[in-house]
Each structure stands twice: as structure tokens, then as C-alpha cells.
Amino acid sequence: NAGVTQTPKFQVLKTGQSMTLQCAQDMNHEYMSWYRQDPGMGLRLIHYSVGAGITDQGEVPNGYNVSRSTTEDFPLRLLSAAPSQTSVYFCASSLTGQLYEQYFGPGTRLTVT
């Protein structure tokens, strides 16, 4: 099993550009989520999904969209990048949301200039 994979590992965007961060898992996990991590702020939940076709907002959803058309994939879209979105983005999955260990991808380091 590859676990949770994220692409790209690094990305530099200009303000106003859009892009999609990819996340995939091969563990048949129902629950997937996106976090951003900034110094001093810890992990903040952006969006999450409890299964294919179901998504919900987390703590900091503005400026981001998600969809979950398959169990395996959970892409995060930045609609119009802003410097405030410079961060490290982690995707995570677990068997179900609440009771089980979350597995994290290696992260995407995004810089918006």
C-alpha cells in the first residue's frame, strides 16, 4: 500500500492563480480531510469528507473547494490564490472519522507570491 499520497510536494503560485492539490489513498478509508499548518497555529481543518459524495467545511474553508467523487481521491482546489494561503497542506484519511488513527500524506508546501 502506498498509504496517502499528495502531489505536488512543492508549489509556487502567483496571486490570483488557481490550482488543485491532489490527495489519494489506497486503504479504502471513508474519512478524508485537508489541513493547513502554519507556524504557531497548529493544524487547522479546511474541509473534510465522511464518504464519497459527502463533504463539509472545517475551521478555515474560505478560498478552498473540495469534491469527493471516489473513495480514493480528495482534491483541494485553490480558487484564486492569495499570499495568506502560503502554508503547508496535509491530507489525511482514516477508516472512519472518529475512532481510528488518521494517516497523513507527506504534505504540500505552497508559496503564494
Place this chain on the structure above:
Amino acid sequence: RKEVEQDPGPFNVPEGATVAFNCTYSNSASQSFFWYRQDCRKEPKLLMSVYSSGNEDGRFTAQLNRASQYISLLIRDSKLSDSATYLCVVNGRDRDDKIIFGKGTRLHILP
């Protein structure tokens, strides 16, 4: 009260010492609790789950105090390799509840 709170540290501890830190949570209905470890510039990884009766894994002991709504992590005989940030995670009761991470406690083990 914030949903999950941790002392950010850093805790600077000599090698071989015992160190403990707590994590408080506000939702009394929380059902499951975890400690994660995050190394610098890496993703968080599960260290251990926290069970109601407390649990131990080698040099690590986790405890849950429901009455006072906190979990704790004790590290005995600390090693240089224990230097990391330790994140607590508190999950709600319902399937669709959000999973809440603490901001983490930084631990530096000094040679």
C-alpha cells in the same frame, strides 16, 4: 475555553529525564483521544491511542482524566530521538463530528 489546548513549550529536558505534558479539551462528549508525534517538516504520525484505563507503550504512558477533561503523555528515560512536537487529538461522539488537533507541545531533549 478552546476546544483543545496544549502548552506550546518548548520543554527542554535533559536526556534520561522524565517529562509529562497535558492536553485539555472542552467537549465532555468526546469519545476518542490520541497522541501524535510530528518531526520537523514532516507529517504527523500516530504515537498512541489513549484509553479510559490508561495505556503504556514502552517508555510512553498515556492517561485520560474524564472528570477534569484532559489527557496526558508521560515519557520516561527520554532519548534525543524523542525531540519532536507532540499533538493531542480529540474526537467527538458522532460520525460526522470534526476531529480536533491541539497546536502541539514542542519537546527538545538535551544531550
